[in-house]
Amino acid sequence: MPKLTVDGIEVEVPPGATVLQACEMAGKEIPRFCYHERLSIAGNCRMCLVELEKAPKPIASCAYPVADNMVVHTDTPTVRAARRGVMEFLLINHPLDCPICDQGGECDLQDQAMGYGFDHSRYAENKRAVKDKELGPLIKTSMNRCIHCTRCVRFATEVAGVPELGATGRGEQMEIGTYVEHALTSELSGNMIDLCPVGALTSKPYAFVARPWELVRTDGIDATDAVGSNIRIDSRGPQVLRILPRLNEAVNEEWISDKARFSVDGLTRRRLDRPWMREGGKLRPASWAEAFAAIAARASGLGGDRIAALAGDMADLESMVALRDLMAALGSGNIDCRQDGARIDASRRDFYLFNSTIAGIERADAALLIGTNPRREAAVLNSRLRKRWLAGRFPIGVIGEAADLTYGYEHLGDGPAALTALLDGSAAFLETLKAAKHPMVIVGQGALARPDGAAVLAAAWTVAREIGALSEEWHGFNMLHTAAARVGALDIGFLPHGDGRGRDGILAGCEQGDVDLVWLLGADEIPMERLGRAFVVYQGHHGDAGAKRADVILPGAAYVEKDGTWLNTEGRLQQGFRAVFPPGEAKEDWAIIRAASAVLGATLSYNDLAGVRARAAALGAGRLDAPVGGGCADLGGPSGDPRALATDAFASPVRDFYRTDPIGRASPTMAACAATVAAPEAVAAE
Amino acid sequence: MTDRASPAAAYEGGPDNFAFSEATRKLAEKQIAKYPEGKQASAVKGLLDLAMRQMEDETGSRWLPRAAMDHVAGILGMAPIRVYEVASFYTMFKTRPVGRHHLQVCTTTPCWLRGSDAVLAACRRAAGNVPDGTVSEDGEFSVEEVECLGACVNAPVLWVGDYFYEDLDGQATERILEALKRGEHPAPGSAKGRQTSAPEGGPTTLKEVPPHQPYRPDPPAPEPAAPQADAGE
Ligand code: SF4
Ligand code: FES
Ligand code: FES
Numbered sequence: 001m002p003k004l005t006v007d008g009i010e011v012e013v014p015p016g017a018t019v020l021q022a023c024e025m026a027g028k029e030i031p032r033f034c035y036h037e038r039l040s041i042a043g044n045c046r047m048c049l050v051e052l053e054k055a056p057k058p059i060a061s062c063a064y065p066v067a068d069n070m071v072v073h074t075d076t077p078t079v080r081a082a083r084r085g086v087m088e089f090l091l092i093n094h095p096l097d098c099p100i101c102d103q104g105g106e107c108d109l110q111d112q113a114m115g116y117g118f119d120h121s122r123y124a125e126n127k128r129a130v131k132d133k134e135l136g137p138l139i140k141t142s143m144n145r146c147i148h149c150t151r152c153v154r155f156a157t158e159v160a161g162v163p164e165l166g167a168t169g170r171g172e173q174m175e176i177g178t179y180v181e182h183a184l185t186s187e188l189s190g191n192m193i194d195l196c197p198v199g200a201l202t203s204k205p206y207a208f209v210a211r212p213w214e215l216v217r218t219d220g221i222d223a224t225d226a227v228g229s230n231i232r233i234d235s236r237g238p239q240v241l242r243i244l245p246r247l248n249e250a251v252n253e254e255w256i257s258d259k260a261r262f263s264v265d266g267l268t269r270r271r272l273d274r275p276w277m278r279e280g281g282k283l284r285p286a287s288w289a290e291a292f293a294a295i296a297a298r299a300s301g302l303g304g305d306r307i308a309a310l311a312g313d314m315a316d317l318e319s320m321v322a323l324r325d326l327m328a329a330l331g332s333g334n335i336d337c338r339q340d341g342a343r344i345d346a347s348r349r350d351f352y353l354f355n356s357t358i359a360g361i362e363r364a365d366a367a368l369l370i371g372t373n374p375r376r377e378a379a380v381l382n383s384r385l386r387k388r389w390l391a392g393r394f395p396i397g398v399i400g401e402a403a404d405l406t407y408g409y410e411h412l413g414d415g416p417a418a419l420t421a422l423l424d425g426s427a428a429f430l431e432t433l434k435a436a437k438h439p440m441v442i443v444g445q446g447a448l449a450r451p452d453g454a455a456v457l458a459a460a461w462t463v464a465r466e467i468g469a470l471s472e473e474w475h476g477f478n479m480l481h482t483a484a485a486r487v488g489a490l491d492i493g494f495l496p497h498g499d500g501r502g503r504d505g506i507l508a509g510c511e512q513g514d515v516d517l518v519w520l521l522g523a524d525e526i527p528m529e530r531l532g533r534a535f536v537v538y539q540g541h542h543g544d545a546g547a548k549r550a551d552v553i554l555p556g557a558a559y560v561e562k563d564g565t566w567l568n569t570e571g572r573l574q575q576g577f578r579a580v581f582p583p584g585e586a587k588e589d590w591a592i593i594r595a596a597s598a599v600l601g602a603t604l605s606y607n608d609l610a611g612v613r614a615r616a617a618a619l620g621a622g623r624l625d626a627p628v629g630g631g632c633a634d635l636g637g638p639s640g641d642p643r644a645l646a647t648d649a650f651a652s653p654v655r656d657f658y659r660t661d662p663i664g665r666a667s668p669t670m671a672a673c674a675a676t677v678a679a680p681e682a683v684a685a686e
Numbered sequence: 687m688t689d690r691a692s693p694a695a696a697y698e699g700g701p702d703n704f705a706f707s708e709a710t711r712k713l714a715e716k717q718i719a720k721y722p723e724g725k726q727a728s729a730v731k732g733l734l735d736l737a738m739r740q741m742e743d744e745t746g747s748r749w750l751p752r753a754a755m756d757h758v759a760g761i762l763g764m765a766p767i768r769v770y771e772v773a774s775f776y777t778m779f780k781t782r783p784v785g786r787h788h789l790q791v792c793t794t795t796p797c798w799l800r801g802s803d804a805v806l807a808a809c810r811r812a813a814g815n816v817p818d819g820t821v822s823e824d825g826e827f828s829v830e831e832v833e834c835l836g837a838c839v840n841a842p843v844l845w846v847g848d849y850f851y852e853d854l855d856g857q858a859t860e861r862i863l864e865a866l867k868r869g870e871h872p873a874p875g876s877a878k879g880r881q882t883s884a885p886e887g888g889p890t891t892l893k894e895v896p897p898h899q900p901y902r903p904d905p906p907a908p909e910p911a912a913p914q915a916d917a918g919e
Pocket of ligand 3: 834835
């Protein structure tokens with residue numbers, strides 16, 4: 001390990017580190033524009049100059065490898081003069097339009113100009129003018145401001161895996177753009193806005209909405225997919241204005257998907273802000289008391305077996321605990337959280353978790369994807385797979401759709417036949433998997449939400465066992481969920497009890513008139529027409545499919561409007577905080593259920609959040625408190641006959657990445673994105 | 687200022703399709719074979735040049751439409767944007783149509799001092815005074831000012847196709863352009879008839895043949911002294 005001295009402080013750094021990293025380890029801050037620890041090194045902004053003894057001139061520390069006995073100075077008159085010079089050059093062509101720039105207040109250039117800029121310009125000539133680029137509905141460009149750090153280019157090429165941005169032209173004429181104008185086709189493109197150190201790339205939907213110092217920041221958890229990305233919710237007054245990623249190395253590093261970031265404008269549209277009830281076939285506004293009374297009237301005298309509940313994909317753990325308890329109190333075992341009908345075996349926790357963990361992907365050395373398109377189902381997780389693939393020697397096999405996943409893979413087949421080939425050893429890819437030390441098998445919901453789902457699940461487990469993916473030290477069986485609520489629901493047993501009905505049974509029961517009352521907790525993704533003549537209570541936040549069918553609507557809170565708990569696909573328990581209050585009369589969901597329970601004569605035992613959480617901990621004992629990751633202790637697989645496979649091809653459950661949930665479906669931005677994907681030319685021509 | 691299109695945006699008027707001809711493909715394979723396996727992208731500049739030349743054969747204009755860049759990207763397995771970056775970086779790749787003869791006039795200081803203004807004016811006149819970078823109405827000429835062509839000794843210099851025309855003045859330029867227009871191939875090189883870049887009016891030094899110096903090989907290395915038997919005499 002090389003040792004060097006930075007401003008008199010001795011540091012020891014790993015070999016191959018750069019001088020900039022060494023300076024950081026010594027606690028010295030080095031200004032930078034192009035360097036970013038998650039991107040390749042470009043060394044083109046020169047802001048990070050430091051002085052190195054025995055070197056004839058200042059060096060760009062970000063691109064300079066350390067060597068033993070170096071003596072580095074980060075704060076000498078030479079260094080300061082050099083950085084001032086760089087800053088002056090950077091500002092020559094920069095429009096200095098901070099007052100009308102959205103980056104103002106959180107701009108690296110602005111901040112560093114405070115340290116190294118002059119109070120006036122010596123440049124009297126014309127500045128260059130660059131045409132703004134059209135990059136689609138999410139990113140607004142103002143290319144005069146670009147300082148050519150190429151972070152965005154490197155992000156698109158390396159992390160997002162869509163090499164569409166480039167630096168064309170040269171010298172004075174260099175421009176960042178796509179050359180042939182088109183919208184970026186990445187699900188992660190919003191991260192470029194965060195990366196851009198200046199205001200060249202800013203958020204289009206958020207343009208001129210607020211200044212950063214006006215915002216209140218709240219830590220939250222993204223509920224638009226099952227990755228559980230850590231987010232920062234920025235709000236002003238009653239409204240969430242934007243969502244940004246928070247750093248969590250184990251989950252989302254510092255990225256979030258475009259859906260997580262940009263569906264916020266759906267939060268103010270199509271909201272259910274008061275209770276409604278159906279009268280004479282028409283919905284009319286009602287009071288909470290009326291709504292509860294209507295439910296109680298319908299429920300009175302009903303046997304538990306005629307009542308059912310389905311939990312939706314964004315529900316928080318607390319509300320599902322309350323609903324589960326309410327149903328139990330009403331004597332009903334007809335509850336299910338798998339509104340897509342996935343055949344999940346919840347008898348053991350590692351049957352339904354992403355056991356290798358997301359960070360663990362980087363330890364894996366081979367992967368098999370079954371019936372999943374992680375790019376659409378879990379965009380941020382997909383970027384980990386790509387990161388691992390870029391590092392080399394990571395053979396990937398795909399059974400399912402042969403989509404562009406941003407990394408190379410071997411397509412083994414469309415459907416279960418390829419799985420059978422792996423089971424009976426006739427597929428050559430089996431050897432690749434067997435040769436791997438830490439192989440991963442990733443099963444998507446598309447492979448499970450079908451009649452032979454249980455068989456696919458068992459087959460996938462068998463493959464994992466056969467290739468040695470299950471050991472004390474490594475758990476290579478992974479289920480990739482698409483719903484933020486799912487793992488938590490499975491953990492607390494939001495599943496049919498006794499001889500209760502599951503999702504299919506509930507729907508069939510409604511059709512046949514065996515189930516009379518259905519409580520939908522934000523469940524919008526079921527075929528509503530199959531609910532027959534059942535009395536539907538819809539508890540949720542958006543006027544989506546469920547609300548349309550409902551007989552009583554109980555307005556709830558969206559994921560940013562409540563203190564809630566979500567477990568991501570790894571089984572990681574994370575809590576988000578309330579950023580704003582739910583609109584109008586809407587309430588936090590567990591509280592609604594608690595209030596309803598009193599009217600229904602089945603009063604729940606808790607009446608505060610701590611109480612619900614204690615109840616959750618009791619229900620999920622051994623699951624909610626289990627550590628994330630770890631090896632596989634028991635090789636015995638899920639129930640299901642791995643031979644009973646059907647023949648039809650696997651399809652990803654996510655057809656339209658941008659509109660998988662009621663918030664996304666209400667969001668004009670997401671609609672614009674979906675339209676762009678459908679017809680890229682049309683938008684580029686605008 | 688003329689309304690010059692940014693080199694950073696694609697020219698949209700090109701052909702929709704482009705593919706290497708059999709002959710070009712063979713040349714391209716040679717280029718690609720120069721680089722080790724996995725580094726084929728290094729051949730991108732060679733292939734782009736081939737593409738421009740094929741365009742010249744097919745259309746009379748040596749330029750690089752987007753379809754050609756995409757074709758090269760496909761052959762080399764590169765993302766198209768990486769090819770656009772290369773093509774737009776080097777000024778020798780013309781990403782917009784040029785005339786049958788693209789006149790590149792050097793106007794850097796040495797050429798300018800030696801009268802490149804007259805050369806440029808003659809070229810512009812021949813092109814019907816259309817703005818630089820656009821093609822004359824008859825499709826014959828397009829004009830572009832370029833930086834030093836590295837032939838300053840023979841300034842001013844005009845570069846057409848694969849040839850340099852040197853030591854020009856207005857009239858010499860006009861003669862060359864007329865010949866080009868007639869489809870002839872005027873002789874490249876100095877318009878003043880000098881031999882390459884040798885002094886005007888003949889040599890000024892080394893005028894006589896220096897006296898013949900016969901080639902003398904190095905004297906043979908001295909033989910190692912033979913032991914003398916009678917040394918002890
Ligand atoms: S647009 Fe922003 S991120 Fe991209 S090169 Fe310019 S300054 Fe850097
Ligand atoms: S940060 Fe080192 S050159 Fe840009
Ligand atoms: S200045 Fe014209 S060739 Fe050098």
